[in-house]
Amino acid sequence: MEIEFQHNCWKHDQDLVIRYVGVSSFVIDPAAEDRGTDLGAVILDEILPHREGCSHEIACWDGTLTIACRDLQATWTETACSSKS
Template sequence: MEYVNLDAQIGDLSGVLDPARYLSHLPSISGDLPPGARAFATDPDHYDFSSRRCVKDLTLRAVRGVGGEEMEVEFQHNCWKHDQDLLIRYAGVSSFIIDPVDEDRGADLGTVILDEILPHRDGCSHKIACWDGTLTLVCRDLQATWTETICSSEA
């Protein structure tokens, strides 16, 4: 990640997730992001760890359309934190890189740590860090949609 710190240190505590540098930089770059990416990146809940719409702790469920210009990445809620799943549709995909920690995992990257959306000459780049690897897409724009779900403990 360029701005989000996945291994910050606060006092004697290390390994802290800290999006502060990205959030302070975001106002200066948000105008350079395509509309959908800008709306998703600047949503006040996106990096609020206590919010039900924070991406932290979602689980990567599926990646569809690999190799095409249109892709979807689906994330499953975590019942103790979220009450919605997240679907991100990417338009005009020019680059897709999945980098698992262990090659045997494939697209199973586990739980989301944090993400970062930056302007790119093709539109925007979206890097999603998970516990078991990273997913990076470059696209013309993206559309993030939260959808209601029912936790299995509520069903």
């Protein structure tokens, strides 16, 4: 499983890709049913020990995403930010 987060030029000039290995569960909990998988801006994320390896909870303005997996790898990728952003 792979999740991509787009940059926000006010805070980051790179995108973030997280690859999860051995996913045993994932839950998308939107605050409103019509949001689908668009959870808005990330406000907090936390990686904790789990019987399967680790759990990664990502809290956003419009819901949460929780993934339990054996391991994960995060990679920052270059992107272009305008000097006017």
